[in-house]
Amino acid sequence: MDYPDILHHGAKDGVTGSCHQLLMDAEHSLLIDCGLFQGAETSGEGKSAADRLAIEFPLDTIKALVATHVHIDHVGRIPYLLAAGFKGPILCSEPSAKLLPIVLEDAFKLGFSSDQRQVERYIKLVEQRIIALPYKTWFNLHESESLTCRIRLQRAGHILGSAYVEVDLHYPKTGEKKRIVFSGDLGAPHAPLLPAPRPPYRADILVVESTYGDRLHEDRRTRRQRLDRVIEKALANNGTVLIPAFSIGRTQELLYELEDIIHSKRLDAGGKGQARAVAPSLSLKAGKCDSTVEIDWPTLPIILDSPLASRFTQVYRELKPFWDSEALERAKQGCKPLAFEQLLTVDSHQAHLAMVRHLAQTARPAIVIAGNGMCSSGRIVNYLKAMLHDPRHDVLFIGYQAQGTPGRAIQMYGERGGYVDFDHERYKIGAKINTIGGYSAYADQKGLLGFVTGMRLRPSQVRIVHGDPSAKYELGERLKALYKQAGCDLELVIPSGASDA
Known part of the structure; x- marks a missing residue:
């Protein structure tokens, strides 16, 4: 297998259940979000189906979880992740570090137990796992002879504490360097309380949401x-x-x-x-x-x-x-x-x-x-x-x-x-x-395209997730046209179906 690679465990057939695994090498990976499936993406009644709550992927290589923000479709399966044996830290922004325990307390009460002593023990465990990261600051996650990894959070403008994630990978033995960006959910301009997101300087690989990839918002x-x-x-x-x-x-x-x-x-x-x-x-x-x-x-x-x-x-x-x-x-x-x-x-x-x-x-x-x-x-x-x-x-x-x-x-x-x-x-x-x-708290098609094309060095691979099929398709077609117009090469990936890759 060539590294880095990405597996999509959720938000590939719709707009909920965000969960993406960055395979850095054979022994180290990073999980971006671990969210709950909702609506028709679960069962006909809109309730979370049991088979979509279970953590069905191996955890042995996952060194950390990064929570882009605290909406339940991005963090709702964290209780199940911990129950499955995940031992690593939970990285998030400083505002999210204050909000996340409240969200997970509610999720724990709904999914596991409302016994107050159990809830308090669980929340204490969660709080011990959280590492609050300041925006715009690199955090060294791993360093060895074969791999170094650092991450940085930038404001995404979706809700307070929301972030997109920049991951820098360096393979010292080969000299290869890669920057992977996970958009999380991007906000739109003119939202109360929040500044609009700004595109990163560069990316080699971008995983971008597409909730409103096929439409424009009202003013x-x-x-x-x-x-x-x-x-x-x-x-x-x-x-x-x-x-x-x-x-x-x-x-x-x-x-x-x-x-x-x-x-x-x-x-x-x-x-x-x-x-x-x-x-x-x-x-x-x-x-x-x-x-x-x-x-x-x-x-x-x-x-x-x-x-x-x-x-x-x-x-x-x-x-x-x-x-x-x-x-x-x-x-x-x-x-x-x-x-x-x-x-x-x-x-x-x-x-x-x-x-x-x-x-x-x-x-x-x-x-x-x-x-x-x-x-x-x-x-x-x-x-x-x-x-x-x-x-x-x-x-x-x-x-x-x-x-x-x-x-x-x-x-x-x-x-x-x-x-x-x-x-x-x-x-x-x-x-x-x-x-x-x-x-809408989401960027529309114009905002999503601007996030990609606003980078000084555009990604050569774009993976479109977190959207209905029509939204992903329309966003992909617009990106291909813009890349062609600029004379840039684009590898477009739209994960779906049974395959995670």
Whole structure:
């Protein structure tokens, strides 16, 4: 076998289960991510199939695991990796080092045990394994007469702590040097809290995601205005806006922009002498006029019904030094992007059920953010079961809905008066369905192409993963055309099917 080589244990047939093994030589390899499969990439019900949880590849040569970021489709199988006998360190960015134990605690409770003593022992083990790496700093992972390996993390702009990975390999006996880059999930420009990713200087081999490799996003710079308009229209129905959101990343971005809207509305009202600073309450006064509702933004409750998202939001506040310059400037001016007074958190399960009943019965204007983002589990499911049939309510999607998930079914069939299945029971879709594409946390085709072609020394081999077949194909065709136009050679690899390579 020629080295280096790469095996793809996940994210080759779709957009979840990211797991890539860099074979450096016969005795040393590196694992990039170890994520959970979701949606149609698992079972028809969108639940993780047992045969896709098991670690089926040998671990004897794997010296370390690098976590590009802490989304469950990139780290969700770490408990199974440790149970299979992995003894090496877990390398990640400094923000991810604070976020990862929270994610893995939740994964451990769902997959192994909710016994608190076992959970605490497990998390202590995880924390002992984590090595937090500063961005832009080389870390020497291995050095011997036959092989040296160092890695460096760069900001990927996907969620706080996300990184793409540069791996430098040197084979002293032959003098060969190779740089391999794993993109992880790349973010798009103009995302709240995060700077846009910058391409690396060079790569010989690039493993790149392709989630949106076949499409372009709506203009992200105007998405706050679109969010404002969609919510105003939705709340005019005298109902609740339900927003399925991932606990980490999308939720915090959404809170950031909702606070910006509320702040702007308060300033507008103040300019007219009508500003009110009233504590949030579910007893809202909604004045009716010609079947429309006057929305009082300064008192509109924003309900975050996710204990996990609340924990992540608190950590996001603690990680303020990693915010981008715009967010830091807003904080300096007195804004509280992740802790504004209209924000209500729902913690206990009993309080959650009470909130669902209250909003379903009263249909009073409110915005509910709950996980999970694809509606396959979590508290959003109870809201949808209780309220999805009612045309007074709206569902607003701001994230990618994978094939086979309830979120994709609602998105596709909602406007047709369709239905969705939850727990083997059918629910009619009567609520209005909205999607704001500019809220994707992923780079679009333009961003992905720019990441590749923006390198000073482009990779001669590009391996496209983490995308639906059409997205991978379209991205590959565009790359081939751009390389041909530039007079550069390109070896394009699109792993799929039974073969890992």
